[in-house]
Amino acid sequence: xxxxxSNAACSVTETALRVAGGFSMTRSLPLERYFRDARGGLxxxxxxxxxxxxxxxxxxxxxxxxxxxx
Numbered sequence: 001x002x003x004x005x006s007n008a009a010c011s012v013t014e015t016a017l018r019v020a021g022g023f024s025m026t027r028s029l030p031l032e033r034y035f036r037d038a039r040g041g042l043x044x045x046x047x048x049x050x051x052x053x054x055x056x057x058x059x060x061x062x063x064x065x066x067x068x069x070x
Contacts, residue, residue, distance in 0.1 A: 002044070003051040009038035 013035040017024045
């Protein structure tokens with residue numbers, strides 16, 4: 001969930017900044033803060049590489065268990 005949500009937030013806020021233009025980076029507007037907060041989420045644990053590794057390991061273990069039970 002963290003992987004999907006943080007990457008979606010980054011994508012959405014980046015698109016919003018592009019639409020709004022340079023004025024969107026004004027500190028007094030909330031869009032600048034949303035962008036900064038979304039980007040900060042990428043560095044909170046687990047980071048993307050670890051999250052994807054854990055998802056892959058879990059999927060492989062589940063498939064192995066399913067094959068052993070067949």
